[in-house]
Structures are given as structure tokens and as C-alpha cells.
Amino acid sequence: AHILLRSSEMGLSGFMRRLLTGYAVSYNRRHRRWGHLFQNRYKSIVCDEDAYFTELVRYIHLNPLRAKLVKNLSQLDRYRWSGHSVLLGKVENDWQDRDYVLKWFGKTQGRAKDAYRNYVKKAIGEGRRPELVGGGLIRSLGGWSAVKAMRRSGGRELSDDRILGSGEFVERIIKEAEAKIKFQLPVSENHQKINEYISKICKNEKVSIDELTGGSRRKEVSGVRNRIAIELVKGRGVALAEVARRVGVSTSAISKILKRTSQ
Structure with missing residues (x-):
């Protein structure tokens, strides 16, 4: 399964933990089973929205067709287990932001739906796209042709398997992550810095x-x-758990504080 999400400043892990746990509990109850449902942790890739959003929407929504769960585009239009049918108005999902996606394809809903469906139709014969699902350098440069051209010219560009975007985008994301990692616990020096910060405030x-x-x-x-x-x-x-311990409240209380500041 693939989900295209915009994460909040709180990050993705908390949401995914609730989603996967909730689904596992529901599935086990429905099928009268117990134990773990998912073997491994989910895989996440940071994406450059401006450059890849529409391509990712199309690629994800064509998965049922590639997997032969549906025979053609007409069946995909009504396939309830894909966001494609939601965008076309055939199925309703309260949690899916249909309007936001359609705005990328047109100013009016009717034209946007037509443009979106035609956009999906054009990619039916493409098959898998390795540059969208694996290979940081390939994704960062924009495909194999760009990689080959870069090699011929002797150039280099920053890449990372966890990031989908241009070399400049990759570099910015890595720098932002490194800035936060410097302060992460447990490291004795960072414990001291955090204690000093709390004492000062x-x-x-x-x-x-x-x-x-x-x-x-x-x-x-x-x-x-x-x-x-x-x-x-x-x-x-x-x-969050470490912050909660340091300020004398629960982890959920810290989550509420962060949510209030994001509104």
C-alpha cells in the first residue's frame, strides 16, 4: 500500500503508529486472529511537492492496474481501494483531500477531473518507475538519462535514498535534519545544553x-x-516523551501543545 501524506511539524511516526496499530487491531478482531500483522517498519520517502506531486499521485493510483487487480482504466475509475475513484467522485473518503489534488489539474472541478483522468491515462503503459521508488541519485537527478548525462560531464550532485527531489532539495532536507539531530538525546553534552536552556527560561x-x-x-x-x-x-x-518527562506532563499533553501552536 502507498499513501501520499503531508506531515506536520510533529513528524510522521506518531500518525503511522496509530494508523498501523489501529488497522492491525481491527483486522485481528474481524478475522479472529492475534499477533503482529506487519512484519517490518513502514518505509517513508521525503518528496519535493512542486516537482513530484502529480507524478506520485498518478503512479500510486495506477498501482491496482499494474498489479492486475483491475483490467482497465474504466474498472480503476470505480475501484474503491484506490484514491483514483475518490478524485473522480465515484467513491467517498472523508480523510482524502480530493479538492487539494484536483486544484493541480484545473480551476473548475469538471475540467480538473477530465485533465486528471487524461493525465493518468497517458501513463498506463509506463510500468514501474524505479526513479520514484528507489535509488536516491536517480530520483535526485530526475531519471537515468540525467544520471548518464551527469556522469559524462563528470559532475556530481547530492543524493539520498530517502529523499525524492532535486539535488538542491536533497541538500536542504539533509541540512534541516542534521540541525535537529545535533540536539537529539541521549548524548551527555546535549543533556547539559537542554538543562541549561530550561534553567535559563x-x-x-x-x-x-x-x-x-x-x-x-x-x-x-x-x-x-x-x-x-x-x-x-x-x-x-x-x-516528545523526553520533553514530557522534563516538564512534568504526559506525552499527549505535549502533543496538544504542539497542535495548538500549529492551528
């Missing part, structure tokens, strides 16, 4: 560490707690 706001970690709901304490949580998670990439 508490001192400036005249809030004691005991109040902060003791679960106090005083307005001033809550304000400091929110500020620390946002900086540690969003600015420094510290795990």
Missing part, C-alpha cells in the same frame, strides 16, 4: 524547576512549559 520567567516538573497549572508555569516544549520538539528535535 525558568530563571527569566521566575518559575522554579520544581513547579515546572511538578505538574503545576499556574498560568505562568503553563506558559513556560509551552515555550520549552515548542523549542525542544520543533527547534531541537527532542522526542
Whole structure:
């Protein structure tokens, strides 16, 4: 199965954990079985939306046809287990952002649906696209022809198997990730930096560490707690559970703080 998602600043892992666990529990109950349903962790690839969004939508939606689950495009139009039928209005899925996708294909819904379907139709004979599902260098450069041209010219471009985009996009994503990784726990030096940061904020706001970690709901304490949580998670990439432990609340409370700031 493939899902094209836009992740929040909280990242993808929490959402995927809930999705996979919820599905496994539902499946096991429905089929009266127990134990693990998924053998391995899900695979995720960061994508450059501007360059690859429509291609990925098309590639994912053609999967049932490539797998011979449907015989032709007409059957795919009504296939309920693909987002393709949702975009055409044949099936409804509340969780799928149909309007956002169609805006990429036209200003009015009717024209957008026609343009989208024609776009999908053109790629029916393409088969698998390795540059969309594996090989960071291939994806970063835009296909085998670009890779060969780069080799002939003796040039090099940054690539990564986990990222789908241009070399410039790959470099930016890696730098952003590295900036967060520098502060991730557990590393004694980073423990010290985080302790210093928390102490500084508490001192400036005249809030004691005991109040902060003791679960106090005083307005001033809550304000400091929110500020620390946002900086540690969003600015420094510290795990939610670790932040929760340091400010005296539950992990779900940290999630709520982050959601409020994102709205």
C-alpha cells in the first residue's frame, strides 16, 4: 500500500503508529486472529511537492492496474481501494483531500477531473518507475538519462535514498535534519545544553524547576512549559516523551501543545 501524506511539524511516526496499530487491531478482531500483522517498519520517502506531486499521485493510483487487480482504466475509475475513484467522485473518503489534488489539474472541478483522468491515462503503459521508488541519485537527478548525462560531464550532485527531489532539495532536507539531530538525546553534552536552556527560561520567567516538573497549572508555569516544549520538539528535535518527562506532563499533553501552536 502507498499513501501520499503531508506531515506536520510533529513528524510522521506518531500518525503511522496509530494508523498501523489501529488497522492491525481491527483486522485481528474481524478475522479472529492475534499477533503482529506487519512484519517490518513502514518505509517513508521525503518528496519535493512542486516537482513530484502529480507524478506520485498518478503512479500510486495506477498501482491496482499494474498489479492486475483491475483490467482497465474504466474498472480503476470505480475501484474503491484506490484514491483514483475518490478524485473522480465515484467513491467517498472523508480523510482524502480530493479538492487539494484536483486544484493541480484545473480551476473548475469538471475540467480538473477530465485533465486528471487524461493525465493518468497517458501513463498506463509506463510500468514501474524505479526513479520514484528507489535509488536516491536517480530520483535526485530526475531519471537515468540525467544520471548518464551527469556522469559524462563528470559532475556530481547530492543524493539520498530517502529523499525524492532535486539535488538542491536533497541538500536542504539533509541540512534541516542534521540541525535537529545535533540536539537529539541521549548524548551527555546535549543533556547539559537542554538543562541549561530550561534553567535559563525558568530563571527569566521566575518559575522554579520544581513547579515546572511538578505538574503545576499556574498560568505562568503553563506558559513556560509551552515555550520549552515548542523549542525542544520543533527547534531541537527532542522526542516528545523526553520533553514530557522534563516538564512534568504526559506525552499527549505535549502533543496538544504542539497542535495548538500549529492551528
